[in-house]
Amino acid sequence: MMDIQRKNIKYNFLKTIIVRFDFQGVFDSEMEKLLPLIKPYLKEKNFTRYTRRKNNTLEVNFDSAVLQTPILNNVQNQIIHSFINDDSGYVLDISNSFVCLNIRSTSYSPFEEYSDLISYIIKFYKEHIDFFSVTRIGIRKINECVLKDKDKINEFFSQDYFRYFSLNKDVHNFFSDKKDTFGFGDNYKGNLSCKIEQGKINSTEHYKLTLDIDIYIDNTQLINKTNDYEIKLQEMNNIIFDIFVNALTEKLKQALITNDNDFEFNDELLGVERNE
Incomplete structure (x- = not known):
């Protein structure tokens, strides 16, 4: 099996990155004092737009002893402050219970860049708000590409991850979604979705493949023992990288590390971009 390292990869089909910290102990009044401290830093990082919105949150109570209509209470309007960097495709959502960085870009986003950014924001909270406590840290990466030929899926991707149900030649597959929820070591948990969707491009059948990997830690004691969140993010x-590589065949691995001007299988596998 080919030993592939992140630095060797010249092409990617990573479409979305989501990094999120959930926490508790922050009052609305404290947010109003914190935002003026954060804004100059984000301006330095080329965030140029700001929007403010409200999210409705509900608490639903069920009485397990009897069958009854669930009781809805504690309806709250949570204020979300969104800062946007149009050049990089970064959208940073800040609230009194979470910070979430969404990255949607066709160009490669270095891990160190977005890891430093969100870790620095969390340090603002930790340094300026008493009783601040992180409850969850997670990274989710969504890889997407499109194949023209269904029969070539396992030329590029492992059958352990992507496989259509097959009974006989009369079976016509439209959709497949393999999902796993797992623990990783003593500290981390994960969700993995490997999806195949049939669709059409210019009246021709194509197959969209989605490799969606979500890794997180929700051990609050362990999280709050560390002063360096970037270590957890790096781990x-x-x-995520190990899972990604394991999902690829040797054929696709070799194509992703080959430093040519054009991706070798451009005619068969769409949506693969060169790292800049």
Whole structure:
């Protein structure tokens, strides 16, 4: 099996990165004092737009002893502050219970860049708000590409990850979604979705493949023992990379590390971009 390292990869089909910290102990009044401290830093990082929105949150109570209509209470309007960097495709959502960085870009986003950014924001909270406590840290990466020929899926991707149900030649597959929820070592948990969707491009059948990897830690005691959140993010990012590489065949691995001007299988596998 080919030993492939992140630095060797010249092409990717990573479409979305989501990094999220959930926490508790922050009052709305404290948010109003924190935002003026964060804004100059984000301006330095080329965030140029700001929007403010409200998210409705509900608490639903069920009485397990009897069958009854669930009781809805504690309806709250949570204020979300969104900062946008149009050049990099970064959208940073800040609230009194979470910070979430969404990255949607066709160009490669270095891990160190977005890891430093969100870790620095969390340090603002930790340094300026008493009783601040992180409850969960997670990274999710969504890889997407499109194949023209269904029969070539396992030329590029492992059958352990992507496989259509097959009974006989009369079976016509439209959709497949393999899902796993797992623990990784003593500290981390994960969700993995490997999806195949049939669709059409210019009246021709194509197959969209989605490799969606979500790794997180929700051990609050362990999280809050560390002063360096980037270490946790790096560990989770390494797990995601190992899963990603394991999902590929040797044929696709070799194509992704080959430093040519054009991706070798451009005619068969769409959506693969060169790392800049």
